[in-house]
Amino acid sequence: MTKLLGMTKFRALSLRAIALVLALSPVVAMAGEEGAMASAQVDLTDKASLQRGAALYMNYCSGCHALGYQRYSRTAEDLGLTADQVEKNLIFAPGARIGDTMATGLDADQGGKWLGKAPPDLSVVARTKEQGPDWIYNYLKSFYVDESRPTGWNNTVFPGAVMPHVLWEMQGVQHAVTEPKHSAGGGETEACPHGEYQGGCITGFTIPEHQKGTQDAEQFDRTARDISAFLAYVGEPAAIKRESMGVWVVLFLAFLTLLAYLLKAEYWRDVH
Numbered sequence: 420m421t422k423l424l425g426m427t428k429f430r431a432l433s434l435r436a437i438a439l440v441l442a443l444s445p446v447v448a449m450a451g452e453e454g455a456m457a458s459a460q461v462d463l464t465d466k467a468s469l470q471r472g473a474a475l476y477m478n479y480c481s482g483c484h485a486l487g488y489q490r491y492s493r494t495a496e497d498l499g500l501t502a503d504q505v506e507k508n509l510i511f512a513p514g515a516r517i518g519d520t521m522a523t524g525l526d527a528d529q530g531g532k533w534l535g536k537a538p539p540d541l542s543v544v545a546r547t548k549e550q551g552p553d554w555i556y557n558y559l560k561s562f563y564v565d566e567s568r569p570t571g572w573n574n575t576v577f578p579g580a581v582m583p584h585v586l587w588e589m590q591g592v593q594h595a596v597t598e599p600k601h602s603a604g605g606g607e608t609e610a611c612p613h614g615e616y617q618g619g620c621i622t623g624f625t626i627p628e629h630q631k632g633t634q635d636a637e638q639f640d641r642t643a644r645d646i647s648a649f650l651a652y653v654g655e656p657a658a659i660k661r662e663s664m665g666v667w668v669v670l671f672l673a674f675l676t677l678l679a680y681l682l683k684a685e686y687w688r689d690v691h
């Protein structure tokens with residue numbers, strides 16, 4: 420009887436603990452909402468996404484950015500591609516071989532002169548940003564027309580970025596939607612959480628009908644996600660192996676738990 424009572428008490432306690440965790444979680448989510456970034460929902464076990472990301476990267480980014488720590492051969496192995504597939508679809512740099520690192524055709528000095536700033540190597544960019552690959556995802560989605568900028572583009576995630584919007588044909592041409600700044604008490608104006616454009620605070624984007632891209636919003640989300648996933652993988656190629664190993668660790672622990680349970684049942688049979 421005492422054993423039973425103990426059990427119910429334990430159950431009630433753990434239910435209360437679960438209820439507490441559930442009650443707290445929306446607060447956590449809300450705390451992050453202010454100026455928060457949309458999640459890229461990167462899945463490093465999704466090989467198809469990583470393959471698409473690699474192809475997009477080589478087509479749209481490798482002309483300016485190098486991946487100095489990433490070899491084509493390693494990419495082939497990790498992403499489940501044959502050397503032939505990589506040579507045909509991913510290697511664009513003239514004279515590059517499968518054992519080479521993913522250099523850029525652009526030399527840093529030239530890039531610097533042309534754009535005003537040399538495009539950085541992106542090998543570890545997914546790790547250096549506090550928000551990880553989510554930062555890249557949001558950055559790629561946040562370019563908007565700004566005639567005052569040398570490239571004609573600005574970006575709410577990276578205001579004043581020198582990089583042009585290289586994916587505009589897919590996304591379409593985004594324009595900033597603004598609202599007047601609210602002035603706070605002492606006549607001082609509040610800072611805009613998502614940056615400002617022509618004196619107003621940016622609250623969102625719109626794509627005019629005649630400037631629509633080749634992809635709809637959902638498709639472009641996938642494009643941005645695939646590129647972010649590829650760069651997350653490049654930042655930490657070992658993560659792929661670790662994630663697949665994690666499954667085995669969990670299975671092993673489950674097996675151990677079963678063994679321990681059987682052992683316990685065996686011992687207690689003798690006691691009773």
Ligand code: HEC
Pocket residue numbers: 476479480481482483484534536537538539541544555558579580581582583585586646
């Ligand atoms: C025309 C050349 C060019 C192309 C093409 C290009 N970029 Fe860039 N990118 C730049 C430059 C220049 C910067 C530096 C921007 C700055 O600091 O203002 C940059 C910055 C970045 C950054 C921020 C790096 C940091 O350390 O903060 C990321 C991430 C990035 N690019 C990703 C991409 C991706 C992904 C693509 C392909 C979809 C791409 N870029 C295509 C020129 C380019």
